[in-house]
Amino acid sequence: MKISNNQMFRNFNKWCLGILTVMLFTGSFNANAQGEGLFKAKCASCHQPHKDGTGPKLFQARTKWADAGAKEEIYKWVNNWESAAATNPYAASVAASTPNKMTSDPTLSKEQIDQIFDWVDAQPDPATMTEGTPTDGGPAGSATTTEESSNGWVWMLLGIIFVTIIMAVGGVRRQLKSVTGENLREGSTYTEEFRSWAWKYRKYVGFGGLVIFIGLCVTGILSLGTIGVVEEYQPSQPIAFPHDVHTGTNKIDCKYCHNTVTESRTASIPSVNVCMNCHKQINGRTAAQQEQIAKIYEAAGWDGKQYTGKTKEIIWNKVHVLPDHVYFNHSQHVVVGGVDCKQCHGDMTKMNGTAMVQPVSELNKIEGNIALTRPTLTMGWCIECHGEKEISTGTIDTKNDGYYNEIHKRLLNNDKALYGKYLDDGKVTVKELGGWECAKCHY
Ligand code: HEC
Ligand code: HEC
Ligand code: HEC
Ligand code: HEC
Ligand code: HEC
Ligand code: HEC
Structure with missing residues (x-):
């Protein structure tokens, strides 16, 4: 039997190394x-x-x-x-x-x-x-930082244990082959061989397995809600619609196109008729503009003089996507919460391409935004804001000031001590009104 050529074992090793790499990589979150x-x-x-x-x-x-x-x-x-x-x-x-x-x-x-x-x-x-290092006046040398966090060390340690186990497996395999050869019945499959070895060293195997299992669980839990998988997501769109030309240069209000944003859960994407309100007249000055605007005409079935009735749907790709198990409501945030669009979507009046999920680092640069640290659209991002945002300010009109004044009054009348506790940090936050309850966001 040629164990050294055993495919399965080689794959097993690869798997171990793969998992190890993932573990070390995740550990570098800090x-x-x-x-x-x-x-x-x-x-x-x-x-x-x-x-x-x-x-x-x-x-x-x-x-x-x-x-x-x-x-x-x-x-x-x-x-x-x-x-x-x-x-x-x-x-x-x-x-x-x-x-x-x-x-x-x-x-x-x-x-x-x-x-x-x-x-x-x-x-x-x-x-x-060293001399000649350019100093740009900004926070110095941020790119050269290679600090390990304490978190990273834990993973290093687990990694080392893991490598040891892999090596032990390799070593024992060799031993099995040469020294305890009598244990290997002729024709025994690798699985059988591994099983008898694992049984013999069940304590170590069990411990190793437990360490790996706990490690993976912890990694999983830590990385949920921290990995910004959707940041900078910018799918291609059927028409190169520039927000800056419309909302910046031409000062069209967001609600003109996203007209349900203040009334419902969703913000809505405008239908081609909305585009035609203006583009019947505006067909573009440059060839590039005309090419894009021609697509609107094609969708609306407009031949330049009249509607032909031959319409075609424009299928916009959704940019901001939450999983199905999450409930998010625009009107609650925009109207009741008084949160500005740019807090979550960035400054669309300067967006010279199609929409994109703005990374939280970009959002933080915008004046007036609450600075957050978790990646945009993750659960951490939602709850971090709910923990920071107070419900007494940041309203967009007096109607809502009234709403919040009412909340404050009720809290005061209901339970003065609790209200005092809420106000320990000088504000009543969304969290304190239940914004961290799982069921508020999850179906
Ligand atoms: C003239 C119409 C129009 C106006 C005005 C407009 N938008 Fe849009 N918006 C669109 C269209 C069309 C799309 C789909 C194309 C894309 O994703 O870029 C879109 C997409 C978006 C998206 C991404 C949607 C998704 O799929 O996740 C956001 C966010 C957005 N707009 C925010 C805004 C904000 C904020 C304003 C106001 C500053 C605004 N829009 C003004 C037409 C408009
Ligand atoms: C508190 C953060 C937040 C604010 C404030 C906010 N949005 Fe959104 N927006 C989101 C999230 C999250 C989604 C994804 C929703 C989903 O997939 O269910 C989204 C999706 C959208 C979409 C895609 C269509 C839809 O409804 O899913 C548009 C368009 C949009 N937002 C426009 C706006 C405009 C315009 C404003 C300001 C009037 C605004 N948003 C304010 C977080 C926000
Ligand atoms: C309220 C009026 C208005 C509406 C509604 C409107 N647009 Fe425009 N659009 C304009 C103006 C103004 C320009 C700038 C034309 C120019 O620069 O000559 C423009 C330019 C454009 C351009 C060319 C931009 C460039 O510079 O490359 C595209 C593409 C476009 N619009 C797509 C759309 C789409 C798609 C819709 C519907 C979702 C829409 N527009 C709705 C007013 C509007
Ligand atoms: C608006 C400007 C401003 C901002 C923003 C600011 N600081 Fe300061 N900070 C100062 C000034 C000015 C002083 C010097 C003390 C004084 O004259 O009042 C100072 C002093 C300090 C000191 C004492 C320094 C020493 O040499 O003993 C610390 C520590 C400090 N700041 C930390 C922070 C931290 C942390 C933040 C961010 C959370 C921050 N500051 C944000 C202006 C600022
Ligand atoms: C920039 C800050 C901010 C972000 C980011 C944010 N929210 Fe909120 N959210 C608020 C505010 C402010 C309110 C309070 C509105 C009110 O008073 O009812 C609120 C309220 C809510 C509520 C109602 C809570 C209640 O007690 O009734 C839900 C549900 C909710 N948000 C879901 C989400 C989800 C899901 C996300 C992430 C996709 C999110 N929010 C991201 C600021 C934010
Ligand atoms: C403020 C809103 C909010 C609250 C409160 C909230 N979640 Fe979430 N949760 C989200 C969002 C948004 C996502 C989707 C994150 C993503 O796609 O990266 C999510 C995802 C999840 C996931 C799946 C992870 C994934 O990658 O899809 C689990 C499990 C979860 N939440 C559990 C909980 C539990 C348990 C609680 C209560 C302790 C809770 N959530 C409270 C917004 C919330």
């Missing part, structure tokens, strides 16, 4: 990316890791504060510098150090603040880097 996102969204306008700007450089700020005996105060400072300065002399001296005022962010948790500082402290100082 808190650092979140720290970077938060820093860029909330601090980078005034701070850099290694250069003073509006605010001082933040490299090893925690160490500085700890040395000054204000180890915990630094978190308070980031949340609310006035209150830190009022209660701590070191904070007061920092506040007096520049004529500028910091913008505090009470929503950041201690963990998030640590993530920010962890990221900042991992940035190499451009001054100590």
Whole structure:
């Protein structure tokens, strides 16, 4: 019997290596990316890791504060510098150090603040880097960061255990072949051979299996709601419809075309008749425009003078797609919640192609948007906003202020203590009204 040529075993090895690679790869998800996102969204306008700007450089700020005996105060400072300065002399001296005022962010948790500082402290100082390194003035050297997170180490360890098991299997196989050859009955299949080996070492096999199983479960759970598989999704469309020309240059209101967005779950895509309201007259100046607009005429059955009745459907590909088990409602967000389209879809008045799922890093650059860290359209993204967004502001008209005033009044009358708890962080969030309940979003 030629075990060394055994196909099945070779495949088994490949599988193991494949799984191992996936595990290590997933392990490289790290808190650092979140720290970077938060820093860029909330601090980078005034701070850099290694250069003073509006605010001082933040490299090893925690160490500085700890040395000054204000180890915990630094978190308070980031949340609310006035209150830190009022209660701590070191904070007061920092506040007096520049004529500028910091913008505090009470929503950041201690963990998030640590993530920010962890990221900042991992940035190499451009001054100590080789000469001629271009410094663009932005946060230094972000591209060169290769910090492992603690999370990554766990996976490394699991990976090592895994490799050991693979090697053990290989070693034992060799042993079986040479030393305990008498165990191998002539003609026994590989499966039988493996089974008897696995039984003999059942403790290790069992343990190894358990480790792998738990590892895969944890990976699965961690990666659910964090992998941005749909970010930057931009399917091709039957007509190269540019949003910027329509909503930017020509200032057409979103609701002119997406006319159900304030009343229903869905925003709707306009029918060709809506296009024809204008394009009967506008047939394009350049050849490229005419070619695209001709497709509208073909769909509407318009021959330039009259409708021929020969229509053709335009099939737009859906860009933003949630799985069937998720319930999302536009009017609830746009009207009741007062969330602007650009918070979730980006600035469509500048979109010079067809629509695309904007990555959260792009959305964070837009003024007025709540900065989020989870990839767009994942569950993490939805619930992160529900945890941050307060329901008392951000409304688009007074009608809704009334609605929220009413909610606040009712909360106050119902249970004053609970209302006080909600207001601990200075606001009542969507989460506190049930926006994290599974059944709100899942059928
Ligand atoms: C609007 C500008 C602005 C923003 C945004 C801002 N800061 Fe500041 N920050 C300052 C200024 C100005 C100071 C200097 C203190 C002073 O003069 O009040 C400062 C001081 C600090 C200090 C003390 C530095 C030292 O040398 O001891 C820390 C720490 C800090 N900021 C952290 C942050 C973090 C973290 C964020 C993001 C969550 C942030 N800041 C966002 C302007 C800003
Ligand atoms: C003249 C009509 C028109 C106007 C005005 C318009 N849109 Fe659109 N929109 C379309 C068409 C047609 C599509 C489908 C083509 C595509 O995906 O680019 C679309 C697609 C979209 C999509 C992607 C839909 C999907 O499948 O997920 C979003 C998001 C969107 N529009 C947002 C907006 C916003 C926000 C505004 C206002 C700033 C706006 N639109 C204004 C016609 C319009
Ligand atoms: C809170 C985030 C959020 C806001 C705010 C928002 N959308 Fe959407 N939009 C989504 C999501 C999520 C989907 C995908 C829905 C689905 O697949 O069921 C979507 C889908 C769409 C679509 C595709 C058609 C549909 O209904 O599935 C259009 C068009 C659209 N949005 C336009 C708009 C416009 C215009 C506004 C502002 C008036 C807006 N959206 C505000 C999250 C948002
Ligand atoms: C409210 C009026 C209006 C509506 C409705 C409208 N358009 Fe337009 N569209 C315009 C204008 C104005 C231009 C710019 C023409 C120019 O630059 O000469 C334009 C240009 C275009 C162009 C060429 C853009 C370029 O520069 O490549 C396309 C393609 C187009 N529209 C598709 C559509 C489609 C598809 C619809 C329906 C979903 C639609 N339009 C609805 C007003 C409209
Ligand atoms: C940018 C912030 C933001 C994002 C992102 C967001 N939401 Fe919301 N959501 C809100 C706000 C604000 C409300 C509160 C509206 C209200 O007061 O009823 C809300 C309310 C809801 C509700 C009703 C909750 C209740 O208590 O009745 C559901 C369901 C919901 N959102 C689903 C989703 C889903 C699904 C997604 C992701 C695809 C999502 N939301 C993403 C801001 C957001
Ligand atoms: C604010 C809305 C919201 C809430 C609350 C919510 N989910 Fe989700 N959930 C989503 C969205 C959106 C997706 C789809 C994510 C994707 O496609 O990447 C999802 C996906 C899932 C999935 C499938 C993962 C996948 O990749 O399709 C599971 C399982 C799940 N949620 C469980 C839960 C449980 C359990 C709770 C309650 C603790 C919960 N969800 C609360 C919005 C929500």
